[in-house]
Amino acid sequence: MTDIIMGILEEGLTYAIMALGVYLTYRILNFPDLSVDGTFPLGGAVTAVLLQAGANPLLTLPVSFFAGAAAGMLTGLIHIKLRVRDLLSGIIMMTALYSLNLRIAGRANVPVFSRETIFDNAFLDKWVPAGVQPFLAVLFLFLIGMVMKRLLDWYLGTKSGFLLRAAGDNEALITSLAKDKGTVKIIGLSLSNAFVALSGCLYCQKSGFFEISTGTGTMVIGLASVIIGMKLFQKRTSVKATTAVIFGSIVYKTCVAAAISLGMAASDLKLITAVLFLLILAVSSGRKGKVTANA
Amino acid sequence: MKRMKQISAMLSALGLLLIAASGCTGKGAAAGKYAVGIAQYAEHGSLDNCRKGFLAGLAEEGFTEGKNLKVRYENAQADGGTANQIADSIAAGRTDLIAAIGTPMAQSAFRAAGKADIPVIYTAVNDPVAAELAREDGTPTGNVTGTSDRLPVEKQLEMIRTILPDAKKIGILYSTSEVNSISTVQEYRDAAPAHDFKIVESGISVAADIPLAADQLLAKVDCLCNLTDNTVVSSLPLILEKADRKGIPVFGSEIEQVKIGCLAAVGLDYYELGIQTGKMAARVLKGEAKAGEIPFKVCKEASFYGNTAAAKNLGISIPEELTGPAGEMFDRIEEHQGKS
Structure with a gap:
């Protein structure tokens, strides 16, 4: 039982960082950014290659972060400078990144089982008591997740972050402040994809291998996490949106785990997952309805 | 305080869901x-x-x-x-x-x-x-x-040489995302010169690329050799139909592929x-x-599988030496059953 919960928390917290990135573009910037399907495995590819080369696992975190930022910036440049529609610029970037990821990684599947990762290395083996070892991954992912959440919260409170929020709600306001809305969007996309690639980096280290196909459907998982999170906490104004998104990601992974554990026919897995989402969304909507009726 | 309550309510709801789920797992x-x-x-x-x-x-x-x-x-x-x-x-x-x-x-x-x-x-x-x-x-x-x-690459190349003594170029279609295929293509590339073959490969990324890639490849080669690539295998009927129209033989890599119309294969029996x-x-x-x-x-044992119906369509005869006691022959082309 604890193993199952640990598994879900590991998956959920890893994807939560990606979901924070999707939250930034989808909810704040109002930009449906499909390049995340490419930047998530980009983080993994960069990480796998660095670990194979014997780099310090800690180094993979900033390198993935900036690789993602660069890719996001390109999506922004395609959108702003070449005037390509938002959805399409994401698709272009995602398509290009597929080949680029294969180039970076060298092949479609790169194992790092035998390498040191941030979750499994000689230092931890030596200093952390064996009893705590199984919980290390969750602890680390929680800490990294918190740091990234705080970072995002802090950024959204700065002047640049304020402009970003305005870019999603009211573009005219940006122009009236004599700021370039294009630059604001590019910054937003960079930051978002940096989060996504960092999540891909953690995912690769956690699962012990990079696999090109893990990118497919990242956007869908991100969107589902954001929407579930926002929906669950919509009446709780005291809960920050970023916190809600992290919970959303964990709930998403719980749904998948529950669908697996329900032991249905293999082909029905996605259907069960979909039904569970629907249930969550319906239940949280129902509660909102009642509250409104009482008010 | 209120916020704490709400969060703990959320957590317990999550816990309930988990317990419900775990109840069904292996006792x-x-x-x-x-x-x-x-x-x-x-x-x-x-x-x-x-x-x-x-x-x-x-x-x-x-x-x-x-x-x-x-x-x-x-x-x-x-x-x-x-x-x-x-x-x-x-x-x-x-x-x-x-x-x-x-x-x-x-x-x-x-x-x-x-x-x-x-x-x-x-x-x-x-x-x-x-x-x-x-x-x-x-x-x-x-x-x-x-x-x-x-895959028994050497034996497959020998078999292709026996059936098509004059063939020069073998086309291979594979997906760049499948690591198994990439290493097998490399094996073919290394082994082909010894059998006087040249490998022409075409990498695809999604199933939707297959029709175009197959057309281009078929224009350049004497035969196709199919791997166990998941994406390509699921589109095999389409590739077979295109190859059939041009009279180009397609070799498979396992029994199921021969059943659905590949000319022949020296392959594994996954069972x-x-x-x-x-x-x-x-x-x-x-x-x-x-x-x-x-x-x-x-898996060392590789067997020969041939499809006489496919051979008849192409006007090719499968030499006796291959169909011998170890081989398994099919005399009709089955509908593609596999879902992938």
């Missing part, structure tokens, strides 16, 4: 009973045969499903994230052994089972060394072993591979050896 088996979790990467003819063979192999050694063996079967539907969660879920339940089918699934299972020290037996892993499931000398990297489905794997698993369950002590096996 502790009674004494003398064994529990095996089978995790399969994709739903696919060859992999399904592996699984059936695996259970048959276990049964031959006295482990029969429903009698003294409890089997839990999960399929990741070719989704890496799901594969990880399935591996976690199986490793968390009470299980004596995990059988993993397909490379990414084997890697996920290896990681998940490592924590709980559950032995992993894999199959349909093309290159266990490249997947870091085994070392160069064939010894396992952990409590994990199994069977490789490496047999599964049986071998099942027997390996039985040794581990009986306690005769630990998974970590058994080197992985490459």
Whole structure:
């Protein structure tokens, strides 16, 4: 039982960082950014290659972060400078990144089982008591997740972050402040994809291998996490949106785990997952309805 | 205070869901009973045969499903994230052994089972060394072993030469995202010159690329050689139809592909591979050896499969020396059944 919960928390917290990135573009910037399907495995590819080369696992975190930022910036440049529609610029970037990821990684599947990762290395083996070892991954992912959440919260409170929020709600306001809305969007996309690639980096280290196909459907998982999170906490104004998104990601992974554990026919897995989402969304909507009726 | 209450309510709701879910997972088996979790990467003819063979192999050694063996079967539907969660879920339940089918699934299972020290037996892993499931000398990297489905490339090339004495160029269609295919293409590239062949390859990224890639490839080659690439195999009927129209023979790599219209193949029988794997698993369950002590096996026996109906369509005759006692011939082209 604890193993199952640990598994879900590991998956959920890893994807939560990606979901924070999707939250930034989808909810704040109002930009449906499909390049995340490419930047998530980009983080993994960069990480796998660095670990194979014997780099310090800690180094993979900033390198993935900036690789993602660069890719996001390109999506922004395609959108702003070449005037390509938002959805399409994401698709272009995602398509290009597929080949680029294969180039970076060298092949479609790169194992790092035998390498040191941030979750499994000689230092931890030596200093952390064996009893705590199984919980290390969750602890680390929680800490990294918190740091990234705080970072995002802090950024959204700065002047640049304020402009970003305005870019999603009211573009005219940006122009009236004599700021370039294009630059604001590019910054937003960079930051978002940096989060996504960092999540891909953690995912690769956690699962012990990079696999090109893990990118497919990242956007869908991100969107589902954001929407579930926002929906669950919509009446709780005291809960920050970023916190809600992290919970959303964990709930998403719980749904998948529950669908697996329900032991249905293999082909029905996605259907069960979909039904569970629907249930969550319906239940949280129902509660909102009642509250409104009482008010 | 209010916020704390709300969050704790959320958490307990989450917990309830988990408990409801876990109630259905493997309960502790009674004494003398064994529990095996089978995790399969994709739903696919060859992999399904592996699984059936695996259970048959276990049964031959006295482990029969429903009698003294409890089997839990999960399929990741070719989704890496799901594969990880399935591996976690199986490793968390009470299980004596995990059988993993397909490379990414084997890697996920290896990681998940490592924590709980559950032995992993894999199959349909093309290159266990490249997947870091085994070392160069064939010894396992952990409590994990199994069977490789490496294709008999040399024998296949010899067979193509026997059927098509004048052919020069062999076309291979494969997906760039499947690591098994990439290493097999490399093997073909290395082995082809010795048989006086040239390999023309075409890499695709999604199934939708296949029609265009097939057309371009067919214009350049004397025959096609099909691998066990999941994406390409699922579109094989389309490729066969295009090749048929141009009168170009298509060679397969396993029995199912010949059944649906490939001219011939020297290939693996995945059911047999599964049986071998099942027997390996039985040794581990009986306690005769630990998974970590058994080197992985490459299926050595390759058989010839030919399709006389396909040969007739192409106006080619399959030489007697190939169809001999070991070969298996099919005289009709079956509808494509496999779903992938």
